[in-house]
Amino acid sequence: MIIRHPQRVPLLAMGMVALLAGLGAGLLRLGWDLPLLPPALAAMHGPLMVSGFLGTLISLERAVALGSRWAYAAPLLSGLGGLALIAGLPYQAAQAVILAGSLGLLAIFLVIIHRRPDLHTVTMGFGALAWLMGNLLWLLGWPVHQVVFWWAGFLVVTIAGERLELARLQLLSRASHSLFLLTLGSLFAGLILMAMSFEWGGRVVGAGLAGLALWLGRHDIARRTVRQAGLTRFIAVSLLSGYAWLGISGLLAVVFGGVPAGPRYDAMLHAFFLGFVFAMIFAHAPIIFPAVLGGRMSFRPLFYAHVVLLQATLVLRLAGDVAGWLPGRQIGGLLNALALLLFLANTVAALVKPAERVAPVKAGRSEMFQEKAVGFLDGKE
Numbered sequence: 001m002i003i004r005h006p007q008r009v010p011l012l013a014m015g016m017v018a019l020l021a022g023l024g025a026g027l028l029r030l031g032w033d034l035p036l037l038p039p040a041l042a043a044m045h046g047p048l049m050v051s052g053f054l055g056t057l058i059s060l061e062r063a064v065a066l067g068s069r070w071a072y073a074a075p076l077l078s079g080l081g082g083l084a085l086i087a088g089l090p091y092q093a094a095q096a097v098i099l100a101g102s103l104g105l106l107a108i109f110l111v112i113i114h115r116r117p118d119l120h121t122v123t124m125g126f127g128a129l130a131w132l133m134g135n136l137l138w139l140l141g142w143p144v145h146q147v148v149f150w151w152a153g154f155l156v157v158t159i160a161g162e163r164l165e166l167a168r169l170q171l172l173s174r175a176s177h178s179l180f181l182l183t184l185g186s187l188f189a190g191l192i193l194m195a196m197s198f199e200w201g202g203r204v205v206g207a208g209l210a211g212l213a214l215w216l217g218r219h220d221i222a223r224r225t226v227r228q229a230g231l232t233r234f235i236a237v238s239l240l241s242g243y244a245w246l247g248i249s250g251l252l253a254v255v256f257g258g259v260p261a262g263p264r265y266d267a268m269l270h271a272f273f274l275g276f277v278f279a280m281i282f283a284h285a286p287i288i289f290p291a292v293l294g295g296r297m298s299f300r301p302l303f304y305a306h307v308v309l310l311q312a313t314l315v316l317r318l319a320g321d322v323a324g325w326l327p328g329r330q331i332g333g334l335l336n337a338l339a340l341l342l343f344l345a346n347t348v349a350a351l352v353k354p355a356e357r358v359a360p361v362k363a364g365r366s367e368m369f370q371e372k373a374v375g376f377l378d379g380k381e
């Protein structure tokens with residue numbers, strides 16, 4: 001395996017440690033007996049997944065895109081915060097370090113927006129602001145079940161901004177821009193409303209999520225590129241599956257409203273975090289990992305295995321949640337974790353031993369998409 005940027009490996013590794021610890025913590029919360037893990041880790045599941053893993057990964061990707069040394073402080077801080085949670089260091093210290101990491105990501109976006117004040121950069125800046133807000137409220141003592149909606153806002157708004165940038169290729173109409181802003185407005189209005197009415201705020205957030213799912217499903221170039229082959233089709237299939245789960249999580253939030261724990265909470269959150277967020281990770285991994293590490297990775301049809309496994313086992317888990325069928329929920333959750341481990345194994349295998357010949361990609365929008373994405377990550381825009 002050739003890695004041109006080995007100095008980025010420790011940052012990525014911190015994110016991966018948080019992911020693995022977060023998976024173990026999630027299984028503890030589902031009632032699985034994992035004697036090697038400290039029981040206190042269960043409470044760290046959400047923060048480890050959102051900030052320790054995703055916050056570190058997204059900040060690293062943005063620091064690479066910006067290309068300034070100071071920007072690496074953001075992934076370093078959120079990664080260290082994740083490690084502090086795992087090590088059982090004082091909770092508030094870990095929270096403060098993670099908060100500093102999110103401040104770093106916001107600073108990165110302020111520089112990016114200053115350079116390119118476009119709708120998509122501003123949108124991603126709002127994503128970073130949502131993470132910062134969530135972390136601030138968390139440090140101030142808000143319970144995770146309330147803060148988690150801000151964290152979800154961070155992820156969905158950041159991803160929507162990234163996709164919006166690519167949607168520009170399709171020349172959006174004014175009406176489409178307005179609808180995009182309307183869905184974001186509903187999301188942020190719901191987040192603010194939650195401070196007054198947790199239940200109804202959750203419903204408004206859900207409407208925003210469902211609206212964004214429709215918008216992304218309608219405008220994303222994935223709708224066209226899904227007819228192509230190889231990596232391009234794989235990315236499109238993953239993205240479209242993610243939008244479907246985003247719609248499901250939004251509808252569940254509209255129906256259930258804000259809930260603090262239990263099967264409904266589990267269904268709503270994991271349709272979002274596993275169904276939507278991980279579909280985005282599956283889609284972008286073949287581009288992001290080589291770009292961040294400076295190595296090579298090529299598409300393998302085997303990648304569909306982790307996508308299909310996650311879809312099937314998430315259906316099982318949600319069916320268990322909704323029907324009050326505990327074994328379905330527990331086994332579904334365990335298999336969800338296996339799907340993520342399979343994804344990691346497939347990704348590492350493709351990085352270590354890239355196939356001799358990269359799967360052919362037809363010319364046209366798909367190439368633009370890939371070049372744009374890689375160019376963006378390499379900071380070559």
Ligand code: HEM
Binds near residue numbers: 047269273333336340
């Ligand atoms: C793959 C295996 C996973 C398992 C087994 C799992 C398990 C759980 C369980 C049992 C809960 C508590 C639900 C309840 O109150 O009934 C939970 C909450 C949560 N999960 Fe997961 N989860 C998994 C993946 C993820 C992922 C990938 C993310 C984020 C990317 C995530 C983020 C969260 C968050 C933020 C909470 C709320 C935490 C809290 O209220 O303290 N989970 N998870």
